[in-house]
Amino acid sequence: MSAAAITRHLAPAFITIAILGSAGVTPAHAQSKPQPRASNTKPRPSRSVSIGGYAMFGLISFTAAESFDATLGTTSGPIFGGGARILLPWGGLFADVGAWRFHGEGERAFVFNDEVIPLGIPLDVTVTPIEISGGWRFRIRSLPKFSPYVAGGFTAMKYHESSDFSEAAEDIDDTFGGYHLLGGAEYKITRWLGVAGEASWTTVPDAIGESGVSAAFNETDLGGTTFRFKITIGR
Amino acid sequence: MNDLSLPRAATSAAVVAFVALWTAVGHGQLSPAPVVKTMIQETGLPAIDRGLRDQDPPREARTALNADRIRKGNDDTLPYVRGSIIVKFKEDATRGGISAATAQVAGALADRSSWADFDIMAIPSDADPESAAAAMRQRADVEYAQPRYLNHAMARPNDTLYANQWNFPAIDMERAWDIQPGASSSIIVAVLDTGMAFQTATLRYNSRVPYRLTPFGPLNPPLGIVSVPFAAAPELGPSGSPRFVSPRDFIWNDDMPVDLDGHGTHVAGTIGQLTNNNNGTAGMAYNVRLMPVKVIQGVWDDIFGSPFGGTDDVVARGVRYAADNGANVINLSLGRENGGPATVVTDAMRYAVSRGCFVVVASGNSRLDGNEQNRLAVAAPQIDGMVAVGAVGRTLDLAAYSTTAPYVELSAPGGDQRRGGTAAGILQQTLDLDQIEDYTRPPRADSFAYEFFQGTSMATPHVAGFAALLMQQGITNPAAIEAAMKQFSTDKGVAGRDDSYGFGLINPRATLRGLGLAR
Numbered sequence: 001m002s003a004a005a006i007t008r009h010l011a012p013a014f015i016t017i018a019i020l021g022s023a024g025v026t027p028a029h030a031q032s033k034p035q036p037r038a039s040n041t042k043p044r045p046s047r048s049v050s051i052g053g054y055a056m057f058g059l060i061s062f063t064a065a066e067s068f069d070a071t072l073g074t075t076s077g078p079i080f081g082g083g084a085r086i087l088l089p090w091g092g093l094f095a096d097v098g099a100w101r102f103h104g105e106g107e108r109a110f111v112f113n114d115e116v117i118p119l120g121i122p123l124d125v126t127v128t129p130i131e132i133s134g135g136w137r138f139r140i141r142s143l144p145k146f147s148p149y150v151a152g153g154f155t156a157m158k159y160h161e162s163s164d165f166s167e168a169a170e171d172i173d174d175t176f177g178g179y180h181l182l183g184g185a186e187y188k189i190t191r192w193l194g195v196a197g198e199a200s201w202t203t204v205p206d207a208i209g210e211s212g213v214s215a216a217f218n219e220t221d222l223g224g225t226t227f228r229f230k231i232t233i234g235r
Numbered sequence: 236m237n238d239l240s241l242p243r244a245a246t247s248a249a250v251v252a253f254v255a256l257w258t259a260v261g262h263g264q265l266s267p268a269p270v271v272k273t274m275i276q277e278t279g280l281p282a283i284d285r286g287l288r289d290q291d292p293p294r295e296a297r298t299a300l301n302a303d304r305i306r307k308g309n310d311d312t313l314p315y316v317r318g319s320i321i322v323k324f325k326e327d328a329t330r331g332g333i334s335a336a337t338a339q340v341a342g343a344l345a346d347r348s349s350w351a352d353f354d355i356m357a358i359p360s361d362a363d364p365e366s367a368a369a370a371m372r373q374r375a376d377v378e379y380a381q382p383r384y385l386n387h388a389m390a391r392p393n394d395t396l397y398a399n400q401w402n403f404p405a406i407d408m409e410r411a412w413d414i415q416p417g418a419s420s421s422i423i424v425a426v427l428d429t430g431m432a433f434q435t436a437t438l439r440y441n442s443r444v445p446y447r448l449t450p451f452g453p454l455n456p457p458l459g460i461v462s463v464p465f466a467a468a469p470e471l472g473p474s475g476s477p478r479f480v481s482p483r484d485f486i487w488n489d490d491m492p493v494d495l496d497g498h499g500t501h502v503a504g505t506i507g508q509l510t511n512n513n514n515g516t517a518g519m520a521y522n523v524r525l526m527p528v529k530v531i532q533g534v535w536d537d538i539f540g541s542p543f544g545g546t547d548d549v550v551a552r553g554v555r556y557a558a559d560n561g562a563n564v565i566n567l568s569l570g571r572e573n574g575g576p577a578t579v580v581t582d583a584m585r586y587a588v589s590r591g592c593f594v595v596v597a598s599g600n601s602r603l604d605g606n607e608q609n610r611l612a613v614a615a616p617q618i619d620g621m622v623a624v625g626a627v628g629r630t631l632d633l634a635a636y637s638t639t640a641p642y643v644e645l646s647a648p649g650g651d652q653r654r655g656g657t658a659a660g661i662l663q664q665t666l667d668l669d670q671i672e673d674y675t676r677p678p679r680a681d682s683f684a685y686e687f688f689q690g691t692s693m694a695t696p697h698v699a700g701f702a703a704l705l706m707q708q709g710i711t712n713p714a715a716i717e718a719a720m721k722q723f724s725t726d727k728g729v730a731g732r733d734d735s736y737g738f739g740l741i742n743p744r745a746t747l748r749g750l751g752l753a754r
Contacts (some may be wrong), residue, residue, distance in 0.1 A: 064752075071752045108749040112715035119708050119749040121414065161751050165414050172754050208753040216750065 050087035052234020054196070056080070060102055060127075060226040064208060064219035070116040071123055071213055072106035079226060083131075085234070092137040096151060100228075102127040108163055111216035126160040127222070129202065131180055145188040149198075152181045157204040157222055161212075178204030178223055186232060196230040271441035271540055272487050275462060279435045282466035283682035285667045287396060293652030293660065296600035296626075296636040296690035298572060298607075314573030315382035318360040319345075320368045321548045321579045323353040328376035336374055340367040348548070350555040352586075353579055355383070355548060365575065379582070383546035384574040386531060386611065396685065397517050399662045401629050402648035406697065408519070411704065411743035417510060417521035418707035423480055424506050424523050424564040424699055425557035425592075427550065428499030429536075430492040431527035432666060432680065433482065435466045435474035438493065440539040448534070448674055458538070458677060465493045466681035468500050470508050470515040470664040471525065478507075481560040484529040485549045486541045495680060496533025497666035501688050502568045503527070504663030505696035506703070515664055516685060519700020519743075520707075526562050528553045531569050535671065535678050545569070550611070551583035554594070558587035563706050566699035567596045568692035572607035581614040588620035593702040593713040597691035598625045599638030608640050609691075615642045620713025622720065625737060626650065626694035629659045633728070633735045637691055644737040645720055646727060647701075649694030650687065660687030701743045708747050719746050 057080050062068045065075035081100025088094055108121040135151025155178040162171040184198020202223035209220030320342075324333055337344055342358040358367045364382035371380030403409065442458035467474040484492035494500045507525050508518030530553035531545040543549050550569070557565050565587055571577075584594050599609035615623035623642045626634040626649025633639075634651035650660035667682035698720070705716050723746040724739035732738050 067752050071750075108751050110710055110715070110719050110749045112710075112712065112718050115715070117710050117712075117715060117749075119710075119747070121748060123751050125752055159753065161753055163748075163751055165410070165748055170754065172751075210753075211750070212753040213750045214753050 049089055050235045052085045052087070052232055053082065054085065054098070054230045054232040055082045056098070056100060056228045056230040058100075058226055058228030060224045062224040063203070063221040064214055064217070064224075066217040067208065067212070067214040067219045068104070068125075070109050070111065070217070072104040072125060074104065076224075077102055077104050079228070085232070087137065087235075092139070092149070094135055094137055094149070094151075096133040096135065096153075097131070098133070099128060099130045100226075109213055111213050116213070121164050123163040124161070128158040128160075129204075130156045130158070131200075131202075132156075133180070133182065135182075137186075146185060147188075148183070148185040150181075150183045153179065155180045155202050155204060155223075157202075157207060159207060159222060176204050176207035176222060178202055178207070180223075184228075184230075186230075191235065192233060194232040196232055198228050198230065200226045200228065202226070271443070272489070272491070273439040274491065275437040275439050277434075277436050279437050279464050279466055279681055282435075282469050283667065284469060285669075285682060285684040287399070287685045288668070289399070289658055289687065291657060291668075291686070293657050293687075293689070296634075296649075297692070298599070298601045298604050298636075314571060315364050315384045316544065316546055317364060319355050319357050320364050320371065320380060320382055321353055322356045322368075322371050322380045323378040323579070323582070325376050325378050332374075332376040336371060336377065339374075340370055342367070348552055350552040350559065351548065352555075352582070353548065353551070368575075379578040381547065381575060381578050383548055384571050384577060384610065386545040386547065386550055386569050386571045396515060396662070399658060399685075400516055401659075402650070402661050402697065403517060403519075405629070405631060405648055406741055407744040411747055414744065414747045415704045415708050417518075418523045418703045420478070420522060420524050422520065422523045422564070422703045422706050423526050423562050424520065424566060424703050425526035425528050425562035426499055426503045426506065426566050426696075427528045427530045427553045427557065428494075428502050428566070428568060429496035429531045429533045430484065430486075430494035430499045430529040431471070431479075431482075431503045431525065432466065432468040432494050432500040432683070433471060433474070433479040433525070433527050434491065434493060435681070436491070436493070437462050437464050438491070439463075440535075442538050443540060446538050446674075455675060461677035463495070463677060464679055464681040466683075468504070468664050468666075468683055470683075471500070471503060472509060478524050480524050480526050482527045483553070483556050483560075485553050485556070486529050486532045486536055486543050486545070488542060492527040492529030493680060494529075494533070494666060495535035495671060495678060496531075497668060497671060497686070498531070498533070498568070498688075498692065499527070499529070501661075501663045501665035501686065502566060502692060502696045504665060505661060505693060506566060506700040508663055516662055518663075519697055520703035523700075523703045526557060526560065528557055534674060538674065547577050547579050550577075551579040554580065554583035554587050558590040558592050562587075562592055563711075564699050564702045565592050565594045566696050567594065567611065568690075568695045570597055570599055570609035570611040572599060572601050572604075572609060574610060576613070577610045580611050581618075584614065584621050585618055588618055588713050591711065591713060592620075593699075593706070593716050594618070594621040595695050595699045595702065596621065596623050597695045598623045598640060598643045600626075600636040600690050600692075601638045602636055606638055606640075608642070609638060613640070613642045615644055620717055622698060622717055623737070624691060624695045624698045625735065626689075626691045627727070627736070627740060629655045631727070631740060634689065634691075636689070637694075637735070639734040641734055643734055644717070644732075645698060645724060646736040646740045647694040647697035649691050650689030652687070652689050657687050660689040661693035662687050698741060701741055701746075704743060704747060719749075722746075
C-alpha cells in the first residue's frame with residue numbers, strides 16, 4: 001500500500017478516533033477548573049487566552065488523483081507548513097490559522113482514451129492553502145498531557161501552475177475557496193512544548209477541471225486528505 | 236503522293252503514334268515495356284540554384300480537369316486505365332472460383348505485384364472497367380473490385396525564404412519549434428508523390444512516340460534518347476545522404492524515384508526543408524528522414540513512356556511499401572475526383588495505420604470545379620490515424636479551391652493566390668520550372684528555384700510534418716495523433732466541425748505543449 005493510500009485510510013480513522021476519544025473527556029478548560037476548596041470561595045473559570053504556534057510536516061493525498069498522477073507522476077506528496085493557535089477562554093474552544101505548501105514537478109501530457117502520454121515539457125505545481133479553523137479541544141482526565149481536538153473551517157487554496165514554454169498568461173496563479181475538517185491529538189512533552197498528529201480532509205470544489213488533464217479526467221476538486229505531524233509551542 | 240494522301244498519311248501517323256503511346260503508357264502497365272530509364276552515372280554537376288521566383292504569375296491548384304497528363308491528350312478523358320481492373324479475392328476463394336471470375340469478364344490474372352494484397356485482372360481493352368468491376372463485386376468470393384482509377388497531384392507549382400513563408404507564423408510554428416525543434420532522424424516521413432530531387436545522377440530516357448500536351452494541341456515529335464541530369468535539391472540534403480531512406484519508384488518500377496515534375500520535391504520541402512542553415516526556406520520537421528516513393532507520374536514520365544501510371548493500385552502499393560519500410564508518417568498530396576471508391580487505397584491506408592503510420596491526405600482542389608470529392612480522402616473519418624486536410628490562404632480563410640466535404644478533418648496553409656497573388660502561395664525549393672516545363676526540349680532536373688505553389692497538396696505536408704513533430708514529442712499512436720490535432724485545432728467557420736475547415740486550423744504549438752494539470 002502506498003503512502004498516499006495509507007494516508008487516505010488513516011485520515012478518516014484519525015479524525016474518528018479524535019471525535020470518539022473526546023466523548024469520554026471533559027473540555028480542556030474544565031480540567032483546569034480550580035478544585036473546590038474547603039473555603040467558600042466559588043470556583044472561577046479560566047478567562048485566560050493562550051496563544052501558541054506550530055510547525056508541521058506531513059503528506060497530502062489529492063482527491064484529483066488521476067490528474068496529479070498524470071502530470072506529476074504521483075497522487076500524493078510531502079507538505080510543510082506552520083501556524084498559530086489561540087485557546088479561547090470558553091471551554092475547549094480554539095481558533096487556528098495555518099498554512100502549508102505542496103510543490104510537485106512533472107511534465108505536461110496528452111490524454112487519449114484514458115491513456116496518459118507524457119510530453120516531456122517540465123511542469124511545476126504549487127498548492128498553498130491557508131486554513132482558518134475553529135474547533136474544540138478535549139482533556140482526558142487520566143491523560144492530562146493528551147488533548148484530542150476536532151476542528152473545521154475555511155480554506156483559501158492558492159494554486160500555482162507553470163511550465164516551460166508558457167507565456168505568463170498561460171500559467172495559473174489563482175486562489176480558490178473551500179473548506180476542511182480535521183481531527184487530531186496533541187501530547188504535551190513539557191508545559192510549553194508538544195507534539196501533535198492530525199488528519200484533515202479538504203474540499204476545494206470547481207478549482208480545476210475546466211481544462212488541462214483534470215478536464216480529461218473530469219476531476220474538479222483541488223482538495224485532498226492530509227496527515228500531519230506538528231511540533232507545538234505554547235501552553 | 237496526291238493531295239488527299241497527305242492528310243490521310245498524317246492521320247494514320249497520328250493514330251499509330253497514339254496507339255503506340257497508349258500501349259506505352261496504358262496497357263503497358265500489365266506487360267511493362269523494356270525499361271527505357273537507364274542510369275548513366277551517379278554523379279553530375281552541382282545543382283543550380285535560380286533563387287526566388289516570386290514574379291511568376293499565379294497558377295491554379297491541380298484538379299482532375301487541369302492535371303498535367305499526357306495520356307489525356309487524345310480522346311482519353313476517362314478517369315481510369317482501360318484493359319484491367321483491381322480485384323481482391325477473399326482468402327477462402329478457391330482456384331476454381333477465381334478461374335470462373337476471370338472467365339466471367341474474359342479476363343486474365345497477372346502475377347501479383349510487390350506490396351500488394353490484391354490482383355490486377357486484365358480485361359478486354361474495349362470492356363468497360365467499371366462494369367467489369369461491378370460484376371466482380373457481385374461475386375461472393377470477391378472482397379472488392381474497382382477500376383484502376385488515375386490519381387494526380389493536388390497542387391500546381393507557382394512561384395519564392397523564410398520571410399516569404401507566411402504559412403509558418405500563421406500556425407505559430409516559431410513557438411512550436413521552441414518546444415520541438417524539427418523532430419529527429421528517428422522519424423521517417425514517406426512522401427508519396429511525383430518523386431523527389433534526392434539524388435545526383437544522369438539518367439537516359441527514350442522518348443519514342445509523338446505526344447500532345449493538350450487534347451487538340453500540336454503533335455510534338457518524339458525526342459528520342461535523351462540524357463537528363465538530376466541533382467538533389469540543396470535544401471533537402473546532399474545526394475547519398477542518409478536523410479533519404481528506402482527510395483522506391485512505382486512509376487518506373489525501380490529504386491530511383493527522381494522527380495521530373497517538381498510537385499513531390501516541393502511537398503517534401505514543406506515537410507523537411509533544411510532549416511536554420513542560413514539559406515533558403517524552412518520546413519515543418521526539418522530533421523526527419525524522408526522516404527521518396529514515386530506513385531504519380533509527371534508529364535515527362537508520360538513522354539518517356541513510364542511503364543506505370545498513378546493508378547489506385549500503384550498508390551496502394553506505395554502506401555504498403557512505405558508502411559513496410561519503416562515510415563512513421565505517410566504524406567499523400569494526391570488523389571482523384573473522378574470514378575468510384577478507392578477501396579484498394581483505403582485498404583492500404585488501414586494497413587498502414589495498423590502498422591503505426593499516420594496517414595495524411597489532401598482533401599482536394601475542386602471547390603471551383605464542382606466540388607467533387609477526393610476519392611482517396613473520403614475514408615478519413617472512418618480511420619483513426621488518417622486525416623484529410625483542407626487548405627487556407629494567407630488570411631486563414633478557406634482557400635477558394637479547397638474542396639468542402641464531410642471527410643475534411645483539419646485545415647492547414649495551402650495558399651490562395653486568388654487572394655494575394657503569387658506570394659500568397661506556399662514557398663519551397665523545387666525544380667526550376669523553366670527547365671522542366673518546356674516540353675519541346677529535354678528537361679533538366681538539376682536546376683532549382685524557390686517557387687510558390689498552392690493547393691491542398693501544400694496544406695497536407697504541413698500536417699505530415701506536424702505529425703512527425705508530435706511523434707518526436709511522444710505521441711506515437713496514429714489515432715492519438717489525430718485526436719490531439721483535432722482537440723487543439725483552432726476552430727474556424729461554423730462552430731465545431733464543419734465541411735470547410737474540419738475541426739479547424741492546425742495549432743502545432745498548443746498541441747505539442749499538451750495539457751498541464753489544470754490548464
